[in-house]
Amino acid sequence: MLFGLRFDFRNPDFADTTMADRYAAALNMAEWADSLGCTTIGVSEHHGSPDGYLPSPIPILAAMAARTTNVRFIIAALIAPFHDPLRLAEDMVVLDNLSRGRVDMIMAGGYVHEEFAMFDVPMNERGKRVTEAVAVLKAAFSGEPFKYRGRTVHITPAPFRPGGPTISLGGSSKPAAQRAARIADGFIPTEPEVWKFYRDEVQRLGRPDPGPSPIGTNQVVALAEDPEEGWEQMAPFFLHETNAYGVWQAQDDIASPFRTVTDSDELRTTGQYRVLTPEQFVEEQRASPFPYALFHPMCGGMPIELAWSSLRLFENEVLPAFK
Secondary structure, eight states: OEEEEEEOOOOOGGGOOOHHHHHHHHHHHHHHHHHTTOOEEEEOOOSSOTTOOOSOHHHHHHHHHHTOSSOEEEEEEEEGGGSOHHHHHHHHHHHHHHTTSOEEEEEEOOOOHHHHHHHTOOGGGHHHHHHHHHHHHHHHHTTSOEEETTEEEOOSSOOSSTTOSOEEEEESSHHHHHHHHHHSSEEEESSGGGHHHHHHHHHHTTOOOOOSOSOOOOOEEEEOSSHHHHHHHHHHHHHHHHHHHHHHHTTTTOSOSOOOOSSHHHHHHHTSEEEEOHHHHHHHHHTSSSOEEEEOTTGGGOOHHHHHHHHHHIIIIIGGGGO
């Protein structure tokens, strides 16, 4: 079966883990996953978060690329309004070379009000800044000189992969979906229902129907020999994640799978976070036409050893069932 990992590096105080140790653990997990045939590792970006959410995805992927050989990487998502487009293009070209063409990116306009205040960027400029960033990166990835704000610029070196990393857009609104259809290589909605706006716009522009949404229900699954004990250990970190996202996303009531909840019992009833035995997970995956697992091993600041315990169960008791 296929599997992927994702990291956002939330590290709340109650996790009692240094950020240096968390970064080091993620590099070890990336190397471990690559050795087992992992298909994709994704990282996210936010700024000024009290729990240390990853603000700089490119350096961490560069470190992961140096420890791996085959796994592909994706930034999901890079928040375009906070980046100088030329410097971003340079950093992405270097990462593309370091990884030998194993990186792709999703760009987004952002939504957390405090971040826009931090960078002194007006929120009503999101669309314009995303559009400019995509245009600059695509021109830069060509390896040729191009015009930028009235002057000729040339990003060097050229990408390792001809044309550079693919650029999709993420978003939760109709304008974001339509913008992706016009300027990007693809679209990743935050919720499946937003996909219809992208699909309609792609066809209106005369291109082939992209088909159904590429995402399904957002869920986090972890493994434990005893799911009840596992839930007791992991629930505080699941609760931290959903409530931290929920507070951000309630600012504008955007389409999102995250909402604040009062306690872990209420969270468990949503089914968004689940702890299963390896046997239960194997049974579920065998019933799927395309067995695939996406793990968020340090979700919400999960302790490193607890994260590893879930991954080792996957390695030792789930993967062998599909060989």
